[in-house]
Amino acid sequence: MQNQNILKAQNPRVNIKNITISTILLSVLLVIGSLVYTPYVLLMGLVAIVSGVAVEYVFVKVRKQPYAFNAGALDTPLLIVLLMPPQLPLYMVIVGTVFGVFFGKMIFGGLGRNIFHPAMMAYLFLLVTFPIAVGANFIDPINGNIVESINLTDATFFGTSEQFFNLLLGRYPNSIGSTFVLGVWVVGAVLLFLRAVDWKIPLTILLTTALATAILGNYYPGQFSDGFVALFQGQLLFISLFVATDPVTAPRTTKARIYYGIGIALITVIIRGLANASEGIVYAVIIMNAVGPMFEPVEQIEKGE
Amino acid sequence: MIEFSNIFEMIIAAVFVSNIILSFYLGIDHQLFIEKKHTMINKRVLVILIVLPLSSMISFVIQQSLLIEIDALGEIVRDLTYFRTITFIVVIILVNYIILGLLSKFFSNQFKNLQNDFKGVLPSTIVLGSVIVITSSVTTLLESVLLSLVVVFGYAFVLNILKFIENQLEMKVVPKSFQGLPLQLIILSIMALIFSGFGG
Numbered sequence: 001m002q003n004q005n006i007l008k009a010q011n012p013r014v015n016i017k018n019i020t021i022s023t024i025l026l027s028v029l030l031v032i033g034s035l036v037y038t039p040y041v042l043l044m045g046l047v048a049i050v051s052g053v054a055v056e057y058v059f060v061k062v063r064k065q066p067y068a069f070n071a072g073a074l075d076t077p078l079l080i081v082l083l084m085p086p087q088l089p090l091y092m093v094i095v096g097t098v099f100g101v102f103f104g105k106m107i108f109g110g111l112g113r114n115i116f117h118p119a120m121m122a123y124l125f126l127l128v129t130f131p132i133a134v135g136a137n138f139i140d141p142i143n144g145n146i147v148e149s150i151n152l153t154d155a156t157f158f159g160t161s162e163q164f165f166n167l168l169l170g171r172y173p174n175s176i177g178s179t180f181v182l183g184v185w186v187v188g189a190v191l192l193f194l195r196a197v198d199w200k201i202p203l204t205i206l207l208t209t210a211l212a213t214a215i216l217g218n219y220y221p222g223q224f225s226d227g228f229v230a231l232f233q234g235q236l237l238f239i240s241l242f243v244a245t246d247p248v249t250a251p252r253t254t255k256a257r258i259y260y261g262i263g264i265a266l267i268t269v270i271i272r273g274l275a276n277a278s279e280g281i282v283y284a285v286i287i288m289n290a291v292g293p294m295f296e297p298v299e300q301i302e303k304g305e
Numbered sequence: 306m307i308e309f310s311n312i313f314e315m316i317i318a319a320v321f322v323s324n325i326i327l328s329f330y331l332g333i334d335h336q337l338f339i340e341k342k343h344t345m346i347n348k349r350v351l352v353i354l355i356v357l358p359l360s361s362m363i364s365f366v367i368q369q370s371l372l373i374e375i376d377a378l379g380e381i382v383r384d385l386t387y388f389r390t391i392t393f394i395v396v397i398i399l400v401n402y403i404i405l406g407l408l409s410k411f412f413s414n415q416f417k418n419l420q421n422d423f424k425g426v427l428p429s430t431i432v433l434g435s436v437i438v439i440t441s442s443v444t445t446l447l448e449s450v451l452l453s454l455v456v457v458f459g460y461a462f463v464l465n466i467l468k469f470i471e472n473q474l475e476m477k478v479v480p481k482s483f484q485g486l487p488l489q490l491i492i493l494s495i496m497a498l499i500f501s502g503f504g505g
Binding site for chain 1: 466469470473474475477478479480483488491492495496498499501
């Protein structure tokens with residue numbers, strides 16, 4: 001009860017019940033990831049959670065404030081691990097989590113106050129600091145070979161229905177959370193069914209991505225994937241369900257949320273096809289975190305509602 | 306160096322990929338950063354918009370005609386590039402004071418408020434740094450004017466986003482040692498991380 005009161009005083013925007021639901025579903029995805037790859041994935045998750053909670057605890061205690069443990073402390077480290085490739089060294093997991101929680105969340109005043117999503121910031125930081133270990137060190141789930149890049153732009157690669165089912169069942173290399181695509185769809189459906197997140201943001205992102213990929217694919221043949229297959233490639237689905245829908249960093253009105261989703265999808269498609277970065281949606285989400293609130297009416301922002 | 310081959314690439318490069326504030330770290334001005342209102346920033350940007358194209362134009366001409374001399378065979382006869390910083394400083398100060406004098410003579414009422422902004426631009430790194438970056442990236446006079454306009458646009462774009470983000474924050478809950486400038490620098494570094502993704 002006391003915990004609840006402290007939390008209520010600290011964060012007006014956060015619904016702890018929804019965060020708990022998404023944390024449980026994320027840990028389900030972590031277990032699925034450990035079945036697809038090795039149990040080392042679970043160790044990565046554990047290390048991330050311990051370091052994330054430790055950073056929050058020390059930060060709050062240094063400021064001599066009461067510490068209230070909640071699911072928000074587990075949410076960010078789990079997301080960071082699920083975005084990483086398997087077999088990432090443990091010290092990189094610690095570095096990423098500490099950076100994300102400290103600079104992404106605690107500096108802005110803790111849960112519910114951050115501008116940028118902490119997991120995205122940690123991922124971006126790791127991608128810039130350890131570009132090979134994070135961006136080009138994926139593992140083929142079937143034979144355990146190291147693969148340098150995820151296939152994001154080649155539609156013919158997934159042409160036959162057999163290959164497409166293999167993609168759904170997680171037989172192509174990807175990050176831990178996104179490999180088993182069917183699992184992400186099921187978990188996402190549960191998440192939407194329990195109304196833990198707003199369904200408008202993922203729907204807008206997925207629709208716009210499919211459309212934009214199909215249209216741009218006509219003008220630049222060979223540089224873009226097929227509109228339908230693009231929805232199953234990379235980390236698009238996972239991030240649009242679990243990260244882009246975060247109620248703290250996303251805008252609050254319906255209209256602004258639709259613009260936010262469209263913006264994320266367009267930037268993702270453009271970076272995927274035309275720039276040399278590996279996965280565009282990470283950049284897209286952070287850019288729209290910064291720009292998104294501009295779509296809201298001014299009174300809405302001032303009230304913080 | 307800002308690399309481009311046509312005007313579209315120039316806009317993308319100067320606003321996103323090699324933004325003057327995010328990839329050259331120029332124009333991070335304390336006086337500008339503690340200001341909370343958009344109008345004050347846009348006033349300062351207006352002054353830079355007047356000073357920078359003129360200064361970079363004159364500096365470019367001086368660099369091409371006086372500092373470097375190339376003979377008919379394309380070999381460098383005289384190379385005084387090491388002299389350029391001091392030359393450009395003199396050019397910028399002259400341009401700044403001539404404009405200030407002209408404005409205060411003809412529009413003394415309207416531009417009285419802008420006097421401090423004109424003087425505030427001088428110690429800032431934005432004008433001198435931009436002039437050096439611009440003169441080393443362009444090949445014609447027209448390009449130097451266009452590029453300096455785009456550079457100022459990129460600067461204003463980033464500053465306005467920064468102020469917008471800062472106004473959303475609730476400064477009460479931010480730890481005291483991070484309030485104000487430190488938090489702005491952290492937000493800027495995050496934006497620099499994002500904008501690096503547009504490369505290529």
